[in-house]
Amino acid sequence: MTSLNFDDQDGVLRSITDAPPTHYTLKIESLSTLTKNSLEKYESGEFEAGGYKWKLVFYPNGNKSKNVKDHISLYLVMAGANTSQIHWGVHAVFRLFLLDQNTGNYFVFQEQKERRFHAMKLDWGFDQFLSLKDFTEASNGFLMDDTCVFGAEVFVSKERSTGKGECLSMVKDAVMYKHVWKIDSFSKTNRYCHDSETFSSGDQKWKIQLYPKGKGIGTGSHLSLYLALADPISLPRDTKIYTEFTLRIPEQKYQLHQYNKASFWFSASNPERGWEKFITLSFLTSTGMGFLVKDTCTVEVEITVHGIFNAL
Structure with a gap:
């Protein structure tokens, strides 16, 4: 291996070893086809170390999202974590390897301090792992016959919980959706309960629930009407959806409407919102009114999803 012109990167230890990486080896053949096929990065398969799953992510022409130029980028990524696990962290020391195929030795990058992996920061590594000039220089042995070999070692030092939290994502320029249900x-x-077909709004599935003989205190005297999540079981337990909606039964003769409007946090534990006394059955069925024409009525809903709350 020739003398390399390393870029200054504070807190980075560089070394050479003849010992192969303990936990994972990534061999890439025909590397040039990655860029020919417009693949900006390659993600390895998952491997286990310290009781957790990891993967390597390699950018053969640098990580463009970090404005990297003239270098290759290499990262260690925690696999399988999600945003519901943001409150905990896994602290680890890791080393990333690149094989010198001329000598059988490995070029090693290691940060001097441990890093905390969690759902908001799943990756750590090196934007400028090595210059493209040094990487492609044949005398260095890193890229031979269009083939290179990387590796990783990960040593988990501790786990630490940082308590609970929450994330409220408000929808900018929220769009109102209208659904019409003809009965x-x-x-x-x-x-007892008549459900509309399922419809979508704000990336959620919804339905209208109609109780033709009433529900609760409206039983026998009123029609009851609700907006409901169509599949509340699929929501994470602590997720809430802030929604503004209007339920309406149009009067078909005089273009009048019976309607109610509400704002509500829908969730798996509170999947429906509406009115037990939406309209009296006598008023609904009155021949002098036009809510029922030829035994047909229409129910409309206007719905706007304004925000989603998730626990962290």
């Missing part, structure tokens, strides 16, 4: 043969509806 034929209304008087023949014998179900």
